[in-house]
Amino acid sequence: MAATTSFLHMRPPPSIFQISKLLGSIVKKKHYATALSLWKRAHSSGFTPSTVTLNILINCYCRIGQMDFAFSMLGKILKYGNQPDIITLTTFMKGLCINNMVGEALDFHDYLLAKRFQLNEVSYNTLINGLCKSGQIRAAIKLLNTMKRGVLKPSVVTYNTVIDGLCKYGLANEARDLCSEMIHEGIPPNIVTYNSLIYGFSSVGQWQEVIQLLNEMVLNDINPDVYTFNILVDAFGKEGRITEVHAVLAMMMKCDKRPNVVTYNTLMDGKMRRVDEALDLFKEMRCKNLIPDLVTYNSLIDGLCKSGRISYVQDLIHEMLDNGYSPNLVTYNILLDAFCKRQQLEEAIALYKQVEGQGVQPNLHTYSILIDGLCKGGRLGTALKMFHNLLINGYCQDARIYNIMINGLCAEGLFDDAINLLSKMKENGCFPDSVTYETLIRALLGKGENEKGKKLLLEMVARGLLKR
DNA sequence: ATAGGGTTAG
Numbered sequence A: 001m002a003a004t005t006s007f008l009h010m011r012p013p014p015s016i017f018q019i020s021k022l023l024g025s026i027v028k029k030k031h032y033a034t035a036l037s038l039w040k041r042a043h044s045s046g047f048t049p050s051t052v053t054l055n056i057l058i059n060c061y062c063r064i065g066q067m068d069f070a071f072s073m074l075g076k077i078l079k080y081g082n083q084p085d086i087i088t089l090t091t092f093m094k095g096l097c098i099n100n101m102v103g104e105a106l107d108f109h110d111y112l113l114a115k116r117f118q119l120n121e122v123s124y125n126t127l128i129n130g131l132c133k134s135g136q137i138r139a140a141i142k143l144l145n146t147m148k149r150g151v152l153k154p155s156v157v158t159y160n161t162v163i164d165g166l167c168k169y170g171l172a173n174e175a176r177d178l179c180s181e182m183i184h185e186g187i188p189p190n191i192v193t194y195n196s197l198i199y200g201f202s203s204v205g206q207w208q209e210v211i212q213l214l215n216e217m218v219l220n221d222i223n224p225d226v227y228t229f230n231i232l233v234d235a236f237g238k239e240g241r242i243t244e245v246h247a248v249l250a251m252m253m254k255c256d257k258r259p260n261v262v263t264y265n266t267l268m269d270g271k272m273r274r275v276d277e278a279l280d281l282f283k284e285m286r287c288k289n290l291i292p293d294l295v296t297y298n299s300l301i302d303g304l305c306k307s308g309r310i311s312y313v314q315d316l317i318h319e320m321l322d323n324g325y326s327p328n329l330v331t332y333n334i335l336l337d338a339f340c341k342r343q344q345l346e347e348a349i350a351l352y353k354q355v356e357g358q359g360v361q362p363n364l365h366t367y368s369i370l371i372d373g374l375c376k377g378g379r380l381g382t383a384l385k386m387f388h389n390l391l392i393n394g395y396c397q398d399a400r401i402y403n404i405m406i407n408g409l410c411a412e413g414l415f416d417d418a419i420n421l422l423s424k425m426k427e428n429g430c431f432p433d434s435v436t437y438e439t440l441i442r443a444l445l446g447k448g449e450n451e452k453g454k455k456l457l458l459e460m461v462a463r464g465l466l467k468r
Numbered sequence B: 001a002t003a004g005g006g007t008t009a010g
Helices: A002-008 A016-028 A032-044 A051-063 A067-079 A086-098 A102-114 A121-133 A137-149 A156-168 A172-184 A191-203 A207-219 A226-238 A242-254 A261-270 A275-287 A294-306 A310-322 A329-341 A345-357 A364-376 A380-392 A399-411 A415-427 A434-446 A450-462
Strands: none
Touching: A016 A032, A016 A051, A032 A051, A051 A067, A051 A086, A067 A086, A086 A102, A086 A121, A102 A121, A121 A137, A121 A156, A137 A156, A156 A172, A156 A191, A172 A191, A191 A207, A191 A226, A226 A242, A226 A261, A242 A261, A261 A275, A261 A294, A275 A294, A294 A310, A294 A329, A329 A345, A329 A364, A345 A364, A364 A380, A364 A399, A380 A399, A399 A415, A399 A434, A415 A434, A415 A450, A434 A450
């Protein structure tokens, strides 16, 4: 920051073009908060933003979830007598999408159309991606088909977006059909297409298809890249197939592709049960001049917490901060979980308040950790309060959160309350899973409540939830 | 010239 501050005071002063360029390079590294604070300094030194500057700032605010500020930057463009351009509008739509407001993004699109603003292919790709990422894959396909009939034709990026969406949804076969369709339309698949498809088939264990895709790639003169190898390392690692992981790494070397941070993160993640090996990889990574990123730190912190090596966690957090990474929600969830599991409930609550105070929006995982921690720490009342707040705020479709609360009630012997919660869960349209029934049945039978236990066991069987 | 879209990891 010192270097950038002196940059602002250069003689002659930098142009707004140079400042925008610097902001852009900071954003490229995803250091959005840094870019914003640099701009604040520039602004107070008297620099006036151009539309490009404001577009960059809109992007920054969107990425850190401050949509109200992003919107006020939109207003600033008008205030300076300029018109938002296609990049402004697309950036803003992207912001709505990544902040769980895809519906608003679509409304914004309709509004722009009504005002006769011209959007382009990138704008549509942004919307299609938003739909895919929010699980509305059918709506995304519909929009793709609309594009086919219109003036803005889908490109390889458009197809890749939907293909990836299908693959993430476990619909690899359908994705493959779409790839054939795209070839039929005269658009050849590229490395991204193949990577998505390989991810899709490897995540459902259809290795034959994966091998076929790899062969097909080579035939089409498309070489596997680091992404391809990382996807394979991850998929094999998740299945515990260490031999295959090593084979992929060997193949990677043979293709002259160097492992990157993601490769190391993936390998470390697969070895978190063996923290020492993960730490060795961490050292190796630094020997190769690969800079650890936030994911690296989060995985290591998680592994160290779970293996009880707390003193090292502190060092690592300091190192992480020194390297310019601020903890994100994943970091906080890891630490909250560690505090709860170590029965340091007061520390957990203090951290939670700190997170809220920073304006970071906790997610369902945060609440699951806390409610479980509160129950196990003898604070059932507080847990119930937090749980009911969640239901009121619309988090009522996730079985895991009910399971945690049911478990908490059972642990206190409050079986009737637990059974009532099962009913409430069904009323809310959330399907109990095998964990729900196992929790209740185990607790009831353990306390000699055999009749109630038996009744639930029958219900579980009737719902087809009993494991064979 | 500087800014917006698709692929991997928690």
